[in-house]
Amino acid sequence: MTGTKHITIDGQTVPFEEGQTIMEAAAAAGVYIPHLCHHPEFTPHGSCKLCTVKVNGRSASSCTFPAAEGQEVLNNSDELNADRKRLTQMLFVEGNHFCPSCEKSGNCQLQAVGYHLNMLDNHYPHFFALRDVDASHPDVLVDRNRCIFCSLCVRASHQEGKDVFGIVGRGINKHLAVNSESGKLADSDLSVDDRAAHICPTGAILVRGTAFKVPIGQRLYDHHDIDEVSLGASHE
Amino acid sequence: MESFIKQLTEKYQHQSTQLLMILREVQAQYFHVPSQAIDLLVTQLDVPKTQILGVIEFYSFLSATPRGRYDIYISDSITDHMLGKKAVADYLCEKLHTPLGTVRADGLVSIANSSCTGLCDQGPAILVNGHAVGRLNKARIDEIAALIQQKTPVTEWPTSLLQVDDNVQKSGLLLDSHLEKGAAIEAAWQRGLEQTLHEVEKAGLRGRGGAGYTTAWKWHLCYEGYEEDSFCDISVHKQPQRYVVCNADEGEPGTFKDRILLNSYAHELIEGMTLCASIIKSNQGFIYLRGEYLHLYSKLNAVIAERRAAGLLGANILGKNFDFDVEVRLGLGAYICGEESALIESLEGKMGVPRNRPPYPVTSGYLNKPTVVNNVETFVAAAHIGLHGGDWFAAHGTEKSKGTKILSISGDCARPGIYEYPFGTTIKTILEDCGAEDVLGIQVGGPSGTFISNKEFDRKIAFEDLATGGSFIIFNSSRDIFEIVRNFTHFFAHESCGFCTPCRVGTSLMKNQYDKICTGHGSTGDVRELQEIAKLVKSTSHCGLGQTAAQPILTTLERYPELYNAKLKQISFEPGFDLDGSLAIARKLTGRDDSNAHLAQVEEE
Numbered sequence A: 001m002t003g004t005k006h007i008t009i010d011g012q013t014v015p016f017e018e019g020q021t022i023m024e025a026a027a028a029a030g031v032y033i034p035h036l037c038h039h040p041e042f043t044p045h046g047s048c049k050l051c052t053v054k055v056n057g058r059s060a061s062s063c064t065f066p067a068a069e070g071q072e073v074l075n076n077s078d079e080l081n082a083d084r085k086r087l088t089q090m091l092f093v094e095g096n097h098f099c100p101s102c103e104k105s106g107n108c109q110l111q112a113v114g115y116h117l118n119m120l121d122n123h124y125p126h127f128f129a130l131r132d133v134d135a136s137h138p139d140v141l142v143d144r145n146r147c148i149f150c151s152l153c154v155r156a157s158h159q160e161g162k163d164v165f166g167i168v169g170r171g172i173n174k175h176l177a178v179n180s181e182s183g184k185l186a187d188s189d190l191s192v193d194d195r196a197a198h199i200c201p202t203g204a205i206l207v208r209g210t211a212f213k214v215p216i217g218q219r220l221y222d223h224h225d226i227d228e229v230s231l232g233a234s235h236e
Numbered sequence B: 001m002e003s004f005i006k007q008l009t010e011k012y013q014h015q016s017t018q019l020l021m022i023l024r025e026v027q028a029q030y031f032h033v034p035s036q037a038i039d040l041l042v043t044q045l046d047v048p049k050t051q052i053l054g055v056i057e058f059y060s061f062l063s064a065t066p067r068g069r070y071d072i073y074i075s076d077s078i079t080d081h082m083l084g085k086k087a088v089a090d091y092l093c094e095k096l097h098t099p100l101g102t103v104r105a106d107g108l109v110s111i112a113n114s115s116c117t118g119l120c121d122q123g124p125a126i127l128v129n130g131h132a133v134g135r136l137n138k139a140r141i142d143e144i145a146a147l148i149q150q151k152t153p154v155t156e157w158p159t160s161l162l163q164v165d166d167n168v169q170k171s172g173l174l175l176d177s178h179l180e181k182g183a184a185i186e187a188a189w190q191r192g193l194e195q196t197l198h199e200v201e202k203a204g205l206r207g208r209g210g211a212g213y214t215t216a217w218k219w220h221l222c223y224e225g226y227e228e229d230s231f232c233d234i235s236v237h238k239q240p241q242r243y244v245v246c247n248a249d250e251g252e253p254g255t256f257k258d259r260i261l262l263n264s265y266a267h268e269l270i271e272g273m274t275l276c277a278s279i280i281k282s283n284q285g286f287i288y289l290r291g292e293y294l295h296l297y298s299k300l301n302a303v304i305a306e307r308r309a310a311g312l313l314g315a316n317i318l319g320k321n322f323d324f325d326v327e328v329r330l331g332l333g334a335y336i337c338g339e340e341s342a343l344i345e346s347l348e349g350k351m352g353v354p355r356n357r358p359p360y361p362v363t364s365g366y367l368n369k370p371t372v373v374n375n376v377e378t379f380v381a382a383a384h385i386g387l388h389g390g391d392w393f394a395a396h397g398t399e400k401s402k403g404t405k406i407l408s409i410s411g412d413c414a415r416p417g418i419y420e421y422p423f424g425t426t427i428k429t430i431l432e433d434c435g436a437e438d439v440l441g442i443q444v445g446g447p448s449g450t451f452i453s454n455k456e457f458d459r460k461i462a463f464e465d466l467a468t469g470g471s472f473i474i475f476n477s478s479r480d481i482f483e484i485v486r487n488f489t490h491f492f493a494h495e496s497c498g499f500c501t502p503c504r505v506g507t508s509l510m511k512n513q514y515d516k517i518c519t520g521h522g523s524t525g526d527v528r529e530l531q532e533i534a535k536l537v538k539s540t541s542h543c544g545l546g547q548t549a550a551q552p553i554l555t556t557l558e559r560y561p562e563l564y565n566a567k568l569k570q571i572s573f574e575p576g577f578d579l580d581g582s583l584a585i586a587r588k589l590t591g592r593d594d595s596n597a598h599l600a601q602v603e604e605e
């Protein structure tokens, strides 16, 4: 060993440990890289592509790409943030997100990333996809209109040994499926205490009876930019 | 049904990796995968229901709702269109009383479009219950309709219909001759396996699947592991279990050269795989055969059986105390499964979603074991090198691209088919050989490759100039660039696996945007927007599919800006809203399509 290893992010020297991804090294050093499908406690997925950075000039997903000695990483550039804004807009038009009437508004990471990237409109034409709501479960509601396929619920439930959720299908027709004979959440093994019921970054999985405990206007991202929140202890 | 599923899962030893093979048989039996079968499989295979649902929805040739007993897929490749696909499809649908995209009321027939079926040199083509029928015309369709009316099983149809020709027009190093069975393996052992790997290196052999990775280096890494690869536990890549996988997915539209190799050079292919196995110390190989090549499945199995009988596969091959066997697994209609990590997922019985890399398949592939994935042609070339040595191969081609490349030539030319050329051959020579005249441009390397114009005929087939997996589609000046690019753009949107945001959403956005421009509703701003989306999809997508999906748009925008300009409305802003188009849903709901249901009516009155 020759002491600590380093990469640079936007010129700032950032140490890393062997086996860490760029995202992990950045977070440990207090550098925010926008992300949606990444969660520090789960195996990285690498699907939303919001965390795209340039590593020695080449695009890479920082949540999956291993840090290596001497990498020069570009993160907070106008060009990358413009791309991230477009990707976020793609997620907005693909599903049906009516923020003003959504229970998650103010606590939603998709919305918060939109704020962070100064997204002022949806830019692209809407798909107006037909997506189902599953209100069968007494404690948990699934509204597929708001799913962004980050797979966090899938990973969380798999880790709990239940595999309640799965993302099925191909291309633009992908959708969230529930593992039960009827396909309904009520018939699945999901319990309200499961991590999977609480992990969704958007309002696609909601725990009933909790949505309006904190009034809109007093919620997390109503007062904090996601870059502060994300690096703090509370991530969900 | 219960006993059928039970027998089936027993036949496949209850292995969840065999899910695709199992579902294929369920589909063949019931013309769909009934929900009862899904529930039985959940218990029998011990997999989550979501995995089975995912696989059924992911692969084009599986369906959760009943298809016809004669399930027909019409190849929608641009090459089929150039051979008159539209008229042929219309006639077929009319003859069988089944509109495209529907199942006939009596359940006898269903017809749908599919991506390129790999019969571009003998199209227009269809698949009937998985079996390929090419060279469609009215007479052949009449024959097919009669056979279906008489309910004759496809396997009993006349060979004149089911015959697929090799169509080799020009042979070279690899296609000229057949190797004596076992000769390359024998030579490799005599020379020494390490020395043989050295010969493959000396040959300068690079992967023929498109990316052009140095084959010897790939084999070396699979055996040794990345020394410096901190990401992968050293104990993982020192494990003795390694796999050899042949990528026979050949899904790139316009490519069909592997079809010929699998049909007539299967011994060379398997010899190449065996050679690789002996070098990397593997005892199990797989051929991942695209579902569209079902007609080659039993042939390949016969070759495998023959080699087992000859002591060239199985235990103690040629008395060298070396065991190796090969199993053929079928795909089910998904272009993305040609991408090596998606292919591995598919081999494991899952949706074909590309993995994150690193780790690469050479350190963590099938069942997370070190795995070599090579193209069919790569293995065939390796077999020849195993026998003749590296210098023999390296004497052909260019400095950076050694040996020959087998091209699949289709489109506007007198003699479509298979042509083998040394690397470095110019486009001009190729066009002369196949009899192409009045050429507008050529799609080299398929939709994910490059569209070259008629000013670029001095360019060469080589990794350092025009790299190609083998697709070579020629367009003459009667063709419309917009129709070509539109076909390709729809193809990518249809084949995107949907894993990552830019490709899942972006390919659909590009498709809609391109349609808008094609139908004359585009303005200057729309082309700029199209270009912006294209660049974003290219630079941020997860895998090669998304990274190349914008190629047809970008390469033609670069070469024919004046054509795009001519397509545009002469205003700087065109609303993204097509009023008449948006009434399509209402028309569908009301079952009306008369002139009063269209907006133009208002203006005319």
Ligand SMILES: Cc1cc2nc3c(=O)[nH]c(=O)nc-3n(C[C@H](O)[C@H](O)[C@H](O)COP(=O)(O)O)c2cc1C
Binding pocket: B206, B207, B208, B209, B210, B211, B212, B213, B247, B248, B249, B250, B251, B252, B335, B336, B337, B338, B339, B340, B341, B373, B374, B375, B376, B378, B543, B544, B545
């Ligand atoms: C979308 C996509 C489709 C591909 N399809 C094929 C294919 O059909 N056949 C193939 O050999 N390689 C295909 N490849 C390349 C493979 O990922 C891989 O590089 C290749 O099989 C390696 O073999 P080689 O080194 O012998 O070329 C594809 C890649 C991508 C990204």
Ligand code: SF4
Binding pocket: A146, A147, A148, A149, A150, A151, A152, A153, A154, A176, A199, A200, A201, A202, A204, A205
């Ligand atoms: S439901 Fe929520 S957590 Fe699950 S995949 Fe969709 S967005 Fe992610």
Ligand code: SF4
Binding pocket: B336, B353, B354, B495, B496, B497, B498, B499, B500, B501, B503, B504, B541, B542, B543, B544, B545, B546, B547
């Ligand atoms: S680029 Fe396309 S095909 Fe590749 S992972 Fe992303 S969605 Fe799937």
Ligand code: FES
Binding pocket: A034, A035, A036, A037, A038, A045, A046, A047, A048, A049, A050, A051, A052, A061, A062, A063, A064
């Ligand atoms: S956070 Fe890295 S791809 Fe989603």
